[in-house]
Amino acid sequence: MLKLVKNIGLMVIIALGGITMAQASGDSAYHLKKNDWPHAGPFGKFDKAALQRGLQVYKEVCAACHSLNMVAFRELTALGYSADEVKAFASEYEFADGVNDDGDVKYRKGLPQDYFPAPFASETEARDSNSGALPPDFSLLGKSREHLSMFTPWNSIYGEDYIVGILTTYHEEAPHGVVLAEGMHFNEAFPGNQIAMAPPISDDLVEYADGTPATMEQIAHDVATFMYWAAEPKMEVRKAMGLKVIIYMSILTILLYFVNKRVWKKVKKGDDLV
Amino acid sequence: MGSSNYEPTSKAAKWFEERLPILGLIHGTLGAGYKAPRNLNYWWNFGSLAGFMLVVQIITGIVLVMHYTPHVDMAFRSVEHIMRDVNYGWLLRYTHANGASMFFVVVYIHILRGMYFGSYKSPREVLWFLGLVIYLLMMATGFMGYVLPWGQMSFWGATVITNLFGAFDFYNGMGESILHLLWGGFSVDNPTLQRFFSLHYLLPFVIVGVVILHIWALHLPGSNNPLGIDAKGPGDKIPFHPYYTAKDAFGLSFFIVILAIFIFYLPNIMGHPDNYIEANPMVTPPHIVPEWYYLPFYTILKAVPDKLLGVVAMFASILIFFVLPWLDGSKIRSAKFRPVTAFFFWLFIANAIFLGYLGTKLPDEIMIHIGGGLDALTLGRIGTILYFAYFIVIVPLVSRMESTKPVPTSIAQSVLDSRKEA
DSSP, X not given: OHHHHHHHHHHHHHHHHHHHHHHHHHOOOOOOOOOOOTTOSTTOOOOHHHHHHHHHHHHHTGGGTOOOTTOXXXXXXXXXXXXXXXXXHHHTSEEEEEEXXXXXXXXXXXXXXXXXOOSSSSHHHHHHHTTTOOOOOSTTHHHHTOBOOSSOGGGOBOHHHHHHHHHHOEESSOOTTOOXXXXXXXXXXXXXXXXXXXXXXXXXXXXXXXXXXXOHHHHHHHHHHHHHHHHOTTHHHHHHHHHHHHHHHHHHHHXXXXXXXHHHHHHHHTTTTO | OOOOOOOOOSHHHHHHHHHOTHHHHHHHHHSTTSEEETTOOGGGGHHHHHHHHHHHHXXXXXXXXXXXXXXXXXXXXXXXXXXXXXXXXXXXXXXXXXXXXXXXXHHHHHHHHHHHTTTTXXXXXXXXHHHHHHHHHHHHHHHHHXXXXXXXXXXXXXXXXXXXXXXXXXXTTHHHHHHHHHHTSSSSSHHHHHHHHHHHHHHHXXXXXXXXXXXXXXXXXXXXXXXXXXXXXXXXXXXXXXXXXXXXXXXXXXXXXXXXXXXXXXXXXXXXXXXXXXXXXXXXXXXXXXXXXXXXXXXHHHHSSSHHHHHHHHHHHHHGGGGHHHHOOOSOOOGGGOHHHHHHHHHHHHHHHHHHHHHTSOTXXXXXXXXTOEEHXXXXXXXXXXXXXXIXXXXXXXXXXXXXXXXXXOHHHHHHHHHHHO
16 A cells, blocks of 8 residues: 555656656757767866867957956966967967056066956947947856756756857848847847847858868857866866766765675664564 | 763773763764664665755855955956866865755755654654754855855845845835845845855854754654654664764765765756856846745745735745644654555655746746646646645645554564564
8 A cells, every 4th residue: 555655656756747848848949959069078078179279269259359357378278288388378468567657558468377358448348349239258158158957957058059059040131020120130049039249250260270171160169169168167177086086985885885784784684682 | 962871981081071071962962872763764864964064065165255255346256266266166166056955955855754754743843843943044044155156146036035025015114124124225235245145154053053952852852763653662772873873974975976976067057057147237137046945935936926925925835844743633653654644745745846847937938738728827826725735734634534554563573573574
């Protein structure tokens, strides 16, 4: 009888779960393509070549409008550059460095400890230059645009897929019946489909230093990889430590299981009662 | 706490014990001096797991505070400073954030275990109250903690939840006064962040205090057990150490593996992506959702058309647990011998999970495509009625009318019986 009641209870739970799943898979508002990312999964690592290409695209294209406030040049060693290469990269930038005796602003070359400079001095200036829209900072975009679903994890959309979606689903003309506001562009992946950013990338927009053919898809992939790294720079350390922690704790758990079994041996059988 | 028949073995311990009998206190509370029922199953591990999570949250929290800046202009950046620049800062923050979620998982199981096996029934009512007080304090602490990173969901969650208290507008301007007091101003702003930070640091230590009372109240009647019968004879009980220390150590070790999977491989799955966007009072996120552990109550709030009554229903849905010891009129504690009670218990859990799922949905979202379609609001209302019906109708009636199964005469006897069967 008890078993039966338990089973009925379980069936109710499963039935309710079934309803939620059935409906969850039906209503997804995002039809983003899911890509394979080398950095996904428990053993995933960043594709350093893609990161370097992504940095190149950011520097030559995106940085004209988008800041990267939370990333310092020193962190670029994670992309596979040597300390000297990072120093050289930083020195291509100029930073204000107080005033001289005449009251004029002095400039100095960038150093590894400097952060990527923002393209606009203020939000107002940024909006003025972009027909009223504010180009978002790149530092956390890789994590702030994903839609992780706790109840239905298989429906999760990752930030990188979203970025690739935005970069590759522009329509030259809005579909029939859609009226775009002034200065807006039609984009499939963007919520509401109207985006202020003009199509930012196209085939052969950059010439990759490593000779990779710069198709639009390749550029989108590289930028998305770079942006995810910028948002989660400690990912590789995190996964590596996680592996050690889980192996260690699993072994300890097995040992403690046998310790517990041994401690309980007599009591479990009730030998102490007879 | 445990009365002590503790005999120190070393000279130093004896010297100390005569001056401050704290070793005897520990011995009687968590050591061999505490005699626990011999038949506790793995559902009884969750008390010690909750205690472990409280310690983890306090330790990681104290270290995070060393690097965090509670100011609207700097809070968001300082959290990212922790994630990027502080040594193992990402580990501290991900442990703290996922630890909060896992703390709630563990405490929910702990509460539901108490419900299933009748641990709230006489003589453990005060123990049950203290547990509920801990849970309420956790809700407040968790909510205020989520505001501290000052992301979009921090800000808008704080705005929505604090505004609820404006519903208590019983005479002129009262609701507004409550809000001004909560905010320290006229909207959620820097004073709000700073008082939430202060209270988020304070409340965990209040929780520690109530946990000590909780354990004190536990040791007077002793632990309940899966059979729900009183442990009487010496054959019914075994010393807490080494039996339950060994069992808790194994359970804890296994639990840490689960916790580690979240911290290291799914660190953001329990959070909202919007909270990686800095708070902006000018931009409302399209969909404001609280943390998952509040979702069932959020659905109940939304299900009631009137604002004040909605808030009252939401609080009532938690406070009603306080009268559970009297709603349940059964002479038998454990649902093991109350099949109908057990059935409705699982139904209650399924309903609560469903309410939680609905909490993530917009009210007019069509959930089930039957006829014109059932939207989340309608289903939420049905779920809310079921939720309260469980307490007000089902438990009082079933507990008094149900024909129960025979209960063993003692814990030792049930062990001997299963020996014969085997």
